[in-house]
Amino acid sequence: MKDKAREIGIEKVLIIGSGLMGTSVALALKHHDIQVFLQDITESAVETAVSRGAGEAFNPAIHGEPDLVVVAVPPQEVAGALEDALRDFPHATVTDVASVKVGPSEAVEALGDEAAAARYVGSHPMAGREFSGAFAAKHDLFIDRTWVIMESPQASEEAKSQVKWLVSACGAIPLRSTPQAHDRAVALTSHTPQLLSTIMAAELLSVQGDELAISGQGLRDVTRLAASDADLWTGIVAGNATEIRPILESISDQVLGLIAALGDPDTNSQTSDGPIHELIQQGNSGRASLPDKHGGSAPEYALVTVVVDDRPGELGRLFAVAGEAGVNLEDVRIEHTLGRLTATVELAVNAASVGHFEQVLADGGWRVQRVVTDTDEATILPASTYESQSASEE
Amino acid sequence: MKDKAREIGIEKVLIIGSGLMGTSVALALKHHDIQVFLQDITESAVETAVSRGAGEAFNPAIHGEPDLVVVAVPPQEVAGALEDALRDFPHATVTDVASVKVGPSEAVEALGDEAAAARYVGSHPMAGREFSGAFAAKHDLFIDRTWVIMESPQASEEAKSQVKWLVSACGAIPLRSTPQAHDRAVALTSHTPQLLSTIMAAELLSVQGDELAISGQGLRDVTRLAASDADLWTGIVAGNATEIRPILESISDQVLGLIAALGDPDTNSQTSDGPIHELIQQGNSGRASLPDKHGGSAPEYALVTVVVDDRPGELGRLFAVAGEAGVNLEDVRIEHTLGRLTATVELAVNAASVGHFEQVLADGGWRVQRVVTDTDEATILPASTYESQSASEE
Numbered sequence: 001m002k003d004k005a006r007e008i009g010i011e012k013v014l015i016i017g018s019g020l021m022g023t024s025v026a027l028a029l030k031h032h033d034i035q036v037f038l039q040d041i042t043e044s045a046v047e048t049a050v051s052r053g054a055g056e057a058f059n060p061a062i063h064g065e066p067d068l069v070v071v072a073v074p075p076q077e078v079a080g081a082l083e084d085a086l087r088d089f090p091h092a093t094v095t096d097v098a099s100v101k102v103g104p105s106e107a108v109e110a111l112g113d114e115a116a117a118a119r120y121v122g123s124h125p126m127a128g129r130e131f132s133g134a135f136a137a138k139h140d141l142f143i144d145r146t147w148v149i150m151e152s153p154q155a156s157e158e159a160k161s162q163v164k165w166l167v168s169a170c171g172a173i174p175l176r177s178t179p180q181a182h183d184r185a186v187a188l189t190s191h192t193p194q195l196l197s198t199i200m201a202a203e204l205l206s207v208q209g210d211e212l213a214i215s216g217q218g219l220r221d222v223t224r225l226a227a228s229d230a231d232l233w234t235g236i237v238a239g240n241a242t243e244i245r246p247i248l249e250s251i252s253d254q255v256l257g258l259i260a261a262l263g264d265p266d267t268n269s270q271t272s273d274g275p276i277h278e279l280i281q282q283g284n285s286g287r288a289s290l291p292d293k294h295g296g297s298a299p300e301y302a303l304v305t306v307v308v309d310d311r312p313g314e315l316g317r318l319f320a321v322a323g324e325a326g327v328n329l330e331d332v333r334i335e336h337t338l339g340r341l342t343a344t345v346e347l348a349v350n351a352a353s354v355g356h357f358e359q360v361l362a363d364g365g366w367r368v369q370r371v372v373t374d375t376d377e378a379t380i381l382p383a384s385t386y387e388s389q390s391a392s393e394e
Numbered sequence: 395m396k397d398k399a400r401e402i403g404i405e406k407v408l409i410i411g412s413g414l415m416g417t418s419v420a421l422a423l424k425h426h427d428i429q430v431f432l433q434d435i436t437e438s439a440v441e442t443a444v445s446r447g448a449g450e451a452f453n454p455a456i457h458g459e460p461d462l463v464v465v466a467v468p469p470q471e472v473a474g475a476l477e478d479a480l481r482d483f484p485h486a487t488v489t490d491v492a493s494v495k496v497g498p499s500e501a502v503e504a505l506g507d508e509a510a511a512a513r514y515v516g517s518h519p520m521a522g523r524e525f526s527g528a529f530a531a532k533h534d535l536f537i538d539r540t541w542v543i544m545e546s547p548q549a550s551e552e553a554k555s556q557v558k559w560l561v562s563a564c565g566a567i568p569l570r571s572t573p574q575a576h577d578r579a580v581a582l583t584s585h586t587p588q589l590l591s592t593i594m595a596a597e598l599l600s601v602q603g604d605e606l607a608i609s610g611q612g613l614r615d616v617t618r619l620a621a622s623d624a625d626l627w628t629g630i631v632a633g634n635a636t637e638i639r640p641i642l643e644s645i646s647d648q649v650l651g652l653i654a655a656l657g658d659p660d661t662n663s664q665t666s667d668g669p670i671h672e673l674i675q676q677g678n679s680g681r682a683s684l685p686d687k688h689g690g691s692a693p694e695y696a697l698v699t700v701v702v703d704d705r706p707g708e709l710g711r712l713f714a715v716a717g718e719a720g721v722n723l724e725d726v727r728i729e730h731t732l733g734r735l736t737a738t739v740e741l742a743v744n745a746a747s748v749g750h751f752e753q754v755l756a757d758g759g760w761r762v763q764r765v766v767t768d769t770d771e772a773t774i775l776p777a778s779t780y781e782s783q784s785a786s787e788e
Contacts, residue, residue, distance in 0.1 A: 044709070048459070051710035126610050131742070135723065146608050175607060180587035193594055193616040198677030199648045200590050202642060203582065205680050211579035212462055213569060214540050216520050220684060221615045222587040226677035234671040238664035241656040246595060248656070252649045259642050262635040270632030277628040283592030283620035286599050315438070318447035331604055332442075332529040348525070354650045 022072030023137030075235030079107035201226030416466030417531030469629030581637035595620030
């Protein structure tokens with residue numbers, strides 16, 4: 001397979017750490033025109049990765065110096081592994097895939113070696129599985145996932161382009177950031193949700209009798225992350241304590257405010273003017289602010305808005321049209337506008353049936369106002385990717 | 395359709411409140427040999443429900459007194475609606491489907507009317523949707539979902555059997571409880587997860603720039619509940635404040651403990667002996683304590699344990715056997731036991747392929763130790779259902 005790798009100087013990639021991430025990177029690189037080598041302090045991890053066809057066990061005496069080194073070790077060991085790699089392979093570009101980026105970046109800076117710093121570009125693929133280890137690795141783990149690449153004024157153009165190649169070769173979407181901005185962002189969007197999920201799940205240990213028999217999907221969703229590996233997450237959380245603490249302090253204030261509101265004999269605190277209602281509405285807004293497109297779980301509904309005469313029977317007639325057209329209505333919201341003889345009806349339908357439904361409505365003389373789909377709004381990611389930004393700079 | 399309804403005295407069911415729950419109950423009862431009537435203070439809600447074939451708009455002058463009344467109104471209005479129903483229909487059995495049960499129960503007790511109390515049996519179907527209103531109603535909303543029925547020493551046998559019929563007619567699984575035990579259980583398994591999800595989502599409003607671009611499925615899971623209706627949930631939370639507060643106080647302590655551990659210069663707090671690791675492990679245990687069977691999302695894996703000789707190549711040979719047998723291995727855990735020449739390998743495979751895989755392994759001379767499936771362990775619900783308990787009592 002013809003590949004860009006050789007053009008930018010990559011023939012040999014060494015992956016240090018044969019866990020879920022390292023082995024998945026190796027598997028993703030399998031069909032590129034390069035050699036992939038594996039190394040791990042645990043021999044059986046390398047054996048498992050090799051048995052899955054991820055590459056060859058690395059032997060420096062035979063294989064020589066790699067061009068690109070990917071450090072994929074547990075969080076506590078990243079700094080040491082980076083130092084070793086930069087020293088042992090004095091011409092290689094080195095990246096790591098750790099979930100926290102300020103620590104590794106400072107560790108490289110602390111070496112006081114400009115040449116080494118020029119060869120280091122940290123990165124973080126936003127992907128994972130509920131299982132860990134080489135065996136859980138998947139060649140498609142990174143496809144269409146965001147992979148954050150650190151901006152570093154010290155890094156050479158060659159190192160940057162090699163790490164960018166790695167991200168693209170794994171099928172991921174590159175996103176630029178700085179170590180500080182990255183760590184603050186993951187504290188908010190990944191580490192704090194992890195810890196709240198953990199705290200909620202830990203609370204379940206206070207269960208009395210059969211209480212969990214009535215637990216439903218909501219509890220299951222909130223506590224899914226709580227199943228995460230304790231060793232890995234202790235390392236991640238400890239490594240990003242600086243960014244996580246202020247967010248937890250803010251959350252602590254919210255919890256205390258809620259406890260106070262729930263104990264307030266003034267019932268205003270519990271009405272639609274009160275603090276509980278306000279908090280739930282803020283939660284509604286926060287949830288709605290999540291980008292839809294790359295989540296995978298948000299239903300892909302589209303809203304079709306129809307203006308109807310505000311009189312009995314019109315709604316039933318409209319529903320009948322949808323039924324006859326074979327369009328499944330998921331939700332409907334009706335707004336009666338004061339002083340007008342028309343009502344606005346929003347119909348939530350499967351995004352795929354919008355075009356057909358619009359046509360049927362227009363043919364039947366219904367006034368279709370506009371169509372908004374989730375997909376139209378989901379532009380936040382493409383607008384901020386590495387690719388689109390660098391296109392305007394280069 | 396022949397039905398048990400008439401045998402236990404139900405010909406007419408009145409559903410008060412044509413929202414998601416009320417209309418779904420009405421739709422579920424459609425194919426039973428009874429008349430279903432609908433009532434709501436909002437005329438368009440009844441119109442929508444009727445247009446969906448849920449039943450007839452209730453007219454007491456024409457339809458007379460119902461035999462069973464289902465109160466399905468917003469939480470703040472339940473107590474009043476129960477009083478009205480017990481007064482207006484002096485021979486009817488009355489139930490409600492509110493998410494909190496001590497309040498309604500106390501409201502009925504406060505009437506000081508033993509005959510009325512004998513006709514009231516509170517209940518709570520554990521089902522919902524992300525949409526609300528009559529239009530979002532589904533005839534199969536309750537199928538295989540738990541529906542809690544209150545034990546009440548005041549209630550007549552007739553009233554109890556009629557509410558139990560309602561639950562079965564909707565396809566739900568009846569589970570007995572008391573108002574106090576129910577409210578404590580939902581505080582832990584439903585209301586607190588809701589509030590933590592809300593608090594996490596509200597925190598996202600502090601987002602800076604494009605930070606949400608790197609949000610993933612974990613954040614999405616944790617904040618899914620945060621999209622819930624603010625009016626409805628203010629009512630639910632306020633109505634169960636007594637049970638929610640102590641749980642939130644315990645969670646507040648956990649959050650403060652975590653903040654302290656993250657700020658602790660003693661790095662022990664951040665190692666596998668420290669409080670962060672301990673909390674995450676407690677979360678692991680809490681999550682693992684959830685019943686699997688009725689959740690729908692937990693993967694139905696089974697573990698096949700094989701004892702292999704502890705030497706290079708054995709693992710690869712085992713994986714090859716799985717591959718040839720067409721068995722997809724989801725995970726593998728290997729334990730090398732000190733001082734023994736064998737290792738124990740746990741293979742996680744799709745539950746459906748266990749029998750086949752076991753046979754293949756046995757035929758090939760592999761030592762299969764034991765098989766544990768998730769399904770074997772998921773007995774908590776059947777053992778505590780209304781049906782199985784009452785079978786031994788009646």
